[in-house]
Amino acid sequence: MATVLITTDYLHPGDDVDTLLRAHGHETVHSPAAGPRPDGEMAALLAGCDAAVIASEPVTAAMLAAAPSLRVIARSGVGYDSIDIEAATAHGVLVCNTPGANRHAVAEMTLALLLMCARRIGETTDGVRRGEWPRHDTRQLRGATLGIIGLGPSGRAVADLAHAFGMTVLISTGHPDPALDVTYVDRTTLLRESDFVSLHARAGGAPVIDAAALAEMKPSAYLVNTARGSMVDEDALVDALRDHTIAGAALDVFAIEPPDPDNPLLAMPTVVATSHLAGQTREARTDAGTAAAESVIAALAGRPAAGAINESAVAKRRP
Known part of the structure; x- marks a missing residue:
């Protein structure tokens, strides 16, 4: 069983994404992003997880270095510039997004x-x-x-x-x-x-x-x-x-x-x-959340994950 952190603010315990992840044997931890976090909070959250479904909050090299069990980060959206891709690759962390969902x-x-x-x-x-x-x-x-x-x-x-x-x-x-x-x-x-x-x-x-x-x-x-x-x-x-x-x-x-x-x-x-809501219809949220969860499930099972950004680079680093 893997632990999956979910910080996307429109995903909640008991919803379809939570149910999908749990149906595949994973434990979920919800910590919705609601603006900048206190120093060290995101690092501590990631440190205890094997995977994460996140919105657009930053994931830095320092956070990745402090999360040795982390294997995959899935963005419930398209952009991934908030994630240090180079550092993620160096630590063997697969990064995925959900292109086209919204x-x-x-x-x-x-x-x-x-x-x-x-x-x-x-x-x-x-x-x-x-x-x-x-x-x-x-x-x-x-x-x-x-x-x-x-x-x-x-x-x-x-x-x-x-x-x-x-x-x-x-x-x-x-x-x-x-x-x-x-x-x-x-x-x-x-x-x-x-x-x-x-x-x-x-x-x-x-x-x-x-x-x-x-x-x-x-x-x-x-x-x-x-x-x-x-x-x-x-x-x-x-x-x-x-x-x-x-x-x-x-x-x-x-x-x-x-x-x-x-x-x-x-x-x-x-x-x-407007308040960064162009992609935030209920239909788009459902599609993006589900796509992110499916990427996490595939990656944790060792299968190719849809929307993978650095899959080939991570594969080269793994034994």
Whole structure:
């Protein structure tokens, strides 16, 4: 019997994921992540476990070094930049994610944010609540150009929905699929020609959207980020919005979450801000939680695990 730590906040004792893991003979320990933990808490939790199902909280090299029995970490989501993959591999810990589990949820939220920007819904509802009757100059999505940076499952799903709205879709990616009805362009062309720019790439070291990228965009364009907060230079975005370099932004993710209440982006009327919930429908949660649990079950049984990030590297290190 293995011990499986579960920190994803929407997974609970007695739910389908808990039942699935226990049906395979494993013991579960629930410690829902609700913001930053006290120093040492996550390390202590991992130290007593053989596997973990986590959301997006950090797993550092120090934590991994202090968890000798840990064999697998499964992210109940897509991004895994919060986990030190190099250190995990060095300690023989398999890391998995659940690609595609929340793609439809993310795509629908992306289109909702596009509509909020295009129709300036946030500004309008705020004005009505103040007793005003705003009649903003807005635009429709039909006939507009959407630039998608990245072509993972959510980027593909966004492209499908954008076509249904009558949008032209440009995509910048290192992995084009000729079967898709889109136009592939370099990133500079995408930034210059798009009315809306939506991020769906994997987070890397440097921001994808910095001051130079923002300067390439149309003054009437909007930026939408449902991927990772690290992909946008927030200081540069603040400057671009203040200088009217771009028209506005919709942000479901921030560099620090939750953001500081004094973050200037939160006070800007042209910014729509939500709480990292693009992939958090009940259907997506069920799919992601189940996929993560199945990866843990497979890995603990010595079978190939779906969504494995470093499987070949870990296999080479094992005797």
